[in-house]
Amino acid sequence: MSFRIERARLAQVDDLRGIERAAQELFRGHAAWSSYAAAPMDAQALVEAISAARVWVALDVGDQVVGFVGVAIEDGEAAIAEIDVLPNHGRRGIGAALLEHACAWAAESGYPSVVLGTLSDVPWNAPFYARHGFEAIDPKQYTPALVAHQAYDRERGFPMHLRVFMRRRLRASPDSWTRWPAPAKLNLFLRITGRRADGYHELQTVFRLLDWGDELRLRVRADDAIRRLTDVPGVPEQDDLVVRAARLLREHAGGVRGVDIEVEKRIPMGGGLGGGSSDAATVLVALNHLWGCGLDEGALAELGRQLGADVPVFVRGRSAWAEGVGERLTSLALPRRHYVVLDPHEHVPTAALFQAPELTRNAPRATISSFVSGETTENAFTPVVRERHPRVAAALDWLGRHGAARLSGSGGCVFLELRSREQAQAIADRCPAAFTAHVATGVAVSSLHEALGRHEGGSNQPETAG
DSSP states (O other), rough: OEEEEEEEEEHHHHHHHHHHHHHHHTTTSSSSSHHHHHSOOHHHHHHHHHTTTTTEEETTTOOEEEEEEEEOOOTTTEEEEEEEEEOOOOGGGGHHHHHHHHHHHHHHHOOOOEEEEESSSSSTTTTHHHTTTEEOOOOOOOOOOHHHHHHHHTTOOOOGGEEEEEEEOOOOOOOOOOEEEEEEEEEEEEHHHHHHHHSOEEEEEEEEEEEEEEEEEEEEEEEEEEEEOOOOOTOOOOOOOOHHHHHHHHHHHHHHEEEEEEEOOOOOSEEEEEEEHHHHHHHHHHHHHHTTOOHHHHHHHHHHHHHHHHHHHHHHOOOOEEETTTTEEEEEEEEEEEEEEEEEEEOHHHHHHHHHHHHOOOOOOOOHHHHTTTTOBTTHHHHHHHHHHHHHHHHHHHHTTTTOOEETTTOOOOEEEEEEHHHHHHHTTOOOSSSSEEEBBBBBSSSSHHHHHHHHHHOOOOOOBB
C-alpha cells in the first residue's frame, strides 16, 4: 500500500480521535478494555500536541488519514503518547513507518531515547515494539513521569500485571541531519524615543519568546558548500538570513565548512514575530556547535546584530527588555502567560512603516517598572498599520472583542495575552476563516537553548555528508 507521512493539522483532530476509537475496538473483551473505553484521548491535549508540531499522520493515496503518532516530552526524553492505525489498514507497515518517523524526529532533535507504555500480551503491542528496538524498563529505573503514568493506570483499573514500559535508546541520525527549533517572539510593547544620526530609530520594547515557531534541519557537509534546500517564496537563497548567518559564522571562525539547510516555516513572513531573525539565530547557535567553532554567547550575539537587530535576543534565548535598535538587552523574568496569535495574512513591510511621516518618533522613555505595572503596553506602529492595512485592523478589532489586542513588532500579526491556555484555545477556536489563529505560551528559556543542551549532551556526533 502506498502512503505518506506528514505533520498533522488542527483540522484533522476529529479524524485522529475517530482512528483512536476504532483502534480501541480491537481490545474489546481484553482485560484493558474498560480502562481504554473510560479514558478516550483528550481533545485539548491533542490540539496542544498538534500545535507543538509533535503529531504526524499517515495519508493514503486518496489523502484519507489512516494512522497517526503523537510524541510528548517527559523528563528530558521523547515519549510515544499515542500511535494508532485504522484496523482495516493493519499489517501494511503503516504503524512501523509512523513509529520509525517519530524515533527519527527524536534522534535528530537530540533526545537520548524514546519511551512508551504498552501491553505485554498483545502481539501488536510489546512484541511489535521489541522488534523495533524497544526494551522493557526495570521498574526500579522508572523516571518520575513513568511513576506518574503507573499511578494513573492503577487509578483507572488498568491490568497492571500486563502493563510494561519500554525504552529505545537513540543514536545520531544515520543520514547526519540534526533538527533545531527557531521560536517566534512577541513585542509586548514598542516605543520609539528618537532617531539617531545614522538614520536608525531608538526603540524600547520587551521581547517575549514563545514555545512555537519554525524548525530547521542542518547537515554538516564535507565540502565548503552552504546550501538552502528549501524553497522560500520571495526570498532568493543568497539573500536568506539563514545562508548569510552560516557564511558570516564561517568567515568569523575560519576553517572550511559547509552545511545543508532545510527550513520548515510556520512563523508568518512579515508578521512581526521575528521568523527570519530567529532562523538566523538558530543557524548561528547550531553551527557553532556542529562546526566546533567555540564562540561564546556574546560573540554569537554580536554576529547576530550584524544580521539584524532582533537576532541577538534569539541567540541569548531569554525574554528581555530591549533598547537602542533592539540590541541592548536586559533579561526579564515574566509571569507565565498564554497567547492567541492572529495572522491576518497580510504582509506588512517594515521599511515603509519606519518611513511613515505620521509615525511617532519622540515618545517619552518608558521604564521597566512602568511596563511591569501595566502602564506601558502600546505599539508605536499600531496607528500606522491600522490606517494602511485594513486586514490587520480587522484582526485587531475581532481579537479586541476578547481583551486588549495588540500588534507585534512592525508586522501584521496581532495577539492577546491570557492567563489560561484553555481560555486562549477557546478564543482561537472561534477565529474567523479570514485569519489563522495560533495558541502559544511564553517561555523562560528558549527551545533553541534546550535543544543545544540536548545536542551538547549527546554522545554521538553526526557524520559529515558529502
